[in-house]
Amino acid sequence: MSVGEFLKPWIPHLTPYKAGVTLPGLVKLASNENNWGPSPKVVEALKGAAVDVYRYPYKDEEVRSAVAKYAGVSVDNVVLGNGSDELIDLILKAFRGPALSFNPSFSEYRIISQTLGTEFWEVDLLPDFSLPVENFGKIGGKANIIFVATPNNPTGGVVSQKDLVSILKLGKITVVDEAYFEFCGETIVPLIKKHPNLIVLRTLSKAFGLAGLRIGYAVSNPEIIACLMAAKPPFNINYLAAEAALAALADIPYMKKTTGAIIRDRPRLMRGLSECFTAYPSEANFVFADVSPLTAEEAYRFFVGKGFVVRSFGRFPNFGGEYIRVTVGTTDETSGFLKVLDGLRRSRKQRQH
Incomplete structure (x- = not known):
């Protein structure tokens, strides 16, 4: 028997998600991750x-209520997932493709689409990694x-609300991923009533430190x-995750304290990386940098x-450069990393002389 006889033809060509080490x-x-840890x-x-x-698990409704209160919506506006990954999976199971995103972005959009046999398209970001709104809109009109x-x-980088609205007006199922919302403070959630095609x-x-x-x-x-809700499996949120979510959402001041520290330390990390490499402005809890002529x-x-340990991406299709991403850790961790960057900068300067 050959396994290939039974495999869906596209499965052998998939590239699995590569997590940070x-x-x-x-x-x-x-x-x-939020290195300050959970509440x-x-x-x-x-x-x-x-x-x-x-x-x-039996507290899904209690967690949905706590989430709805935090997000400023009703319970019937909320579905829970085993991480955002499962929600992406549910969306792609429930709705017809083709699916569209941009390059580079979160690779799970592509990986899950391809795993489910959904046609997936990407539009390259501009050289400064901003969104080419007009081109994205043209191709978006052909996606679902x-x-x-x-x-x-x-x-x-952040996509402006104006540009998001222009994408929503295409009338397609539009998934706005706000995984890093708490680090930038900008949300499109209030527009779910006006745009029935919007999923956030x-x-x-x-921000809440519950990655595990x-x-x-x-x-x-x-x-x-x-x-x-109809497409999701039962018991998708495990018992401990539900308890942790309820406790985390009951301690918003702690979350704001740790995210506030990260937001304050982010410019320090940005400056340090910029002195050695080409770093890009960030509204998340990390900074993205081109380290060439070094490889990632x-x-x-x-x-x-x-x-x-940083995240090595290497090259992205259709872009020059060699890219890494560095999380904003605790204040002490950031200070330690900055000392390493300062040492690198000094050694380069000495070699130039």
């Missing part, structure tokens, strides 16, 4: 809930699902939410040798 003992600045209330809630993990990440991962994705992985528990949510009109892998190995 975790190396024990090193400071991880590779996956846009102490989350830790206490998890300790108390651990003895009940023999039960199937449009994914727009703002702030964009991995570049950190968010996550508790970043996998919990995200989508906000949209009740009709779309009902479709996604050379930069990665250099920083690992200094005790820091």
